[in-house]
Amino acid sequence: MTRWLAPLALGASLALGGCGLHPLYAGGSNGVVANALATVEVAPIAGQSGWLVRNALNDRIGAAGKAPSRYRLEVELDDQITGFGVRTDNSVTRERRTLRARYRLVEQDKGTVVLDATAGSDAGIDVVTSEYAVIAAEQSALERLTEELADQIVARVALYAAHNGKPPQAAQ
Template identity: 55%
Template sequence: MRLLAALSLPLLLAACGLQPMYGGGGSGAVARGLGAVDVPAIEGRAGWLVRDALRQELGQGADGVGSGAAYRLDVLLDEQLQGLGVLTNETVGRERYILRARYQLIELGTGTILLDATAGSDAGIDVVSSEYATIAAEQTAQENLARELADQIANRLALTLRDR
């Protein structure tokens, strides 16, 4: 009975339309497509962090794609630091760091916009009496949010390129 169940499981999965995203590994169509995405410089420290994280998510080296690019990813960031939790002495006790991105995937050969979407995330930061600790927490939040944004964008790019 167990053998029958184990043998029928792949057939059931195939019937539901489930397909591997990265079929073929690093030489598959999605992986090759992600590797052919050029990510131009993004303004600011957060932009540098997002671009670096995107290159890692897309499987590119430190030099990026270079001349083999088939696509360009234009990213525009919006970052905000909001003070929350005003204490009785009129100081802020908590902050909210928000990082949002609007991005477009453009096919270089035709100039066609294949994807126009947004991604975003936010983090809460405790404001403590040490200014150094608060600044360090803000920078850590920025780094974590940049990785989160890059992950969201890379997943959406992979879905878009898989459907092509």
């Protein structure tokens, strides 16, 4: 069985190289994507969830003072907590916190929207008898959701940058 493994691995690596896949962040901090992300300024976002998302985006982009901003990232959030899992006494036993974002990448010189997309994530929260524990769980869920949202947004902006400012084509 092991004598088949080496030729199989070699064939798989050759096939993968021929499919056109390449690292998104090739070149590290001096690569095309990193340089493009360094020119993105994140506009202020309203509310506590907006503050958390903006900080997470800035952490991932790492653009603080690196290059003059060419793009502005505008984000609008929708943060909702919905109760479900209702007992016979009408008390909620479970909540879902949903954080959705509509974001636009605007070329600052022209004011042109070059990328308009959405991202979102949700988390389940157990509702217990301690009100403090529920509030802490809701806050913890919000912090995790903002991190996930920032990851999605930066990945999409990085894809845009990797394709030399052209929206990536859908997979066929």
